[in-house]
Amino acid sequence: GAVVSQHPSWVICKSGTSVKIECRSLDFQATTMFWYRQFPKQSLMLMATSNEGSKATYEQGVEKDKFLINHASLTLSTLTVTSAHPEDSSFYICSARPESGGSTEAFFGQGTRLTVV
Amino acid sequence: GQQLNQSPQSMFIQEGEDVSMNCTSSSIFNTWLWYKQDPGEGPVLLIALYKAGELTSNGRLTAQFGITRKDSFLNISASIPSDVGIYFCAGRKTGNTPLVFGKGTRLSVIA
Numbered sequence: 001g002a003v004v005s006q007h008p009s010w011v012i013c014k015s016g017t018s019v020k021i022e023c024r025s026l027d028f029q030a031t032t033m034f035w036y037r038q039f040p041k042q043s044l045m046l047m048a049t050s051n052e053g054s055k056a057t058y059e060q061g062v063e064k065d066k067f068l069i070n071h072a073s074l075t076l077s078t079l080t081v082t083s084a085h086p087e088d089s090s091f092y093i094c095s096a097r098p099e100s101g102g103s104t105e106a107f108f109g110q111g112t113r114l115t116v117v
Numbered sequence: 118g119q120q121l122n123q124s125p126q127s128m129f130i131q132e133g134e135d136v137s138m139n140c141t142s143s144s145i146f147n148t149w150l151w152y153k154q155d156p157g158e159g160p161v162l163l164i165a166l167y168k169a170g171e172l173t174s175n176g177r178l179t180a181q182f183g184i185t186r187k188d189s190f191l192n193i194s195a196s197i198p199s200d201v202g203i204y205f206c207a208g209r210k211t212g213n214t215p216l217v218f219g220k221g222t223r224l225s226v227i228a
Contacts, residue, residue: 006159034215043120043205043220044160093159097213105150106216108159 003027004096006109013084013116021079021112023050023094029074030096034106035067038091050077050094074099084116123206123219130196131227138204138222139190146208149182149189150216154203163204164191196226 003026013019023033031052036044048069049057056069066088068080077096081088091113097106123140130136140149148167152160164175166182166189173180179192189208193200206219 004159032213041223043218045218046215049215091157095159095216105162105165108152108161111157111159113157 004094004107004109006092006094006112008112009110010113011115013114015085015116016083018080018082019084019114021081021092021094021114023077023079023096023109025075025096025098025107028096028098031074031099033071033077033094033096035069035077035079036093036095038093038111040091044093047079047092052077081114084114086116089114089116121206121208121217121219123222125222126220127223127225129225129227132196132198134196136193136196136200136224137190138206139188140206140208140219141188142208142217143187144210145186146210146217147186148209149180150207150209151178151180151189151191152205152207154205154221156202160205193224196224198226198228200224201226 005024007022033050035047037047038044046059047062050069050071052071058064071077091111093111095106095108098104121140121142150165151163154160164180169186170184171182177194203221203223205221207216
């Protein structure tokens with residue numbers, strides 16, 4: 001079945017550094033991918049919609065200069081957390097939906113746990 | 118952003134019992150989805166609903182798309198320990214618009 005892979009699964013970084021998270025659709029193409037953030041015991045909150053070949057669409061309250069999204073190909077979107085701070089520590093999850101017709105729903109990556117120290 | 122109202126927030130049940138959880142919204146959704154999330158993992162799709170009134174099963178799971186398009190429920194019959202996890206409802210209004218998630222129901226099964 002369709003798989004979405006995130007890398008890394010977890011990362012620890014120092015305050016002030018930047019971290020890049022990759023989201024790959026392994027066996028399908030996706031013009032659109034979504035990035036979510038999830039705090040402990042909370043729901044998934046949409047951060048931004050990643051559009052292949054164009055700028056991402058950010059949700060209200062999400063700083064586009066802090067959370068840089070690049071969707072350079074139909075199978076890869078990256079989220080870069082710039083100048084990370086402890087409050088950016090969270091579980092980041094991406095999802096992608098196959099481009100082919102039909103009602104196939106989005107598949108989620110396994111998530112990336114970011115800890116900023 | 119908008120969230121769906123999901124209840125209950127948590128449940129503790131005995132193995133073998135049936136479970137029911139639901140999701141409501143003040144606005145109409147054309148697609149209702151139910152996901153399960155295990156700790157440290159991404160959500161996995163359980164059931165997708167596309168038509169008002171639709172009742173769909175997946176093994177011991179049954180979900181229904183409310184006739185008003187503003188609600189959905191998920192039932193799990195004869196619960197087993199591996200049912201433990203967080204269950205999320207999600208709705209989509211149209212096309213490829215992003216999913217809106219409920220706050221989740223944390224299920225614990227006591228053997």
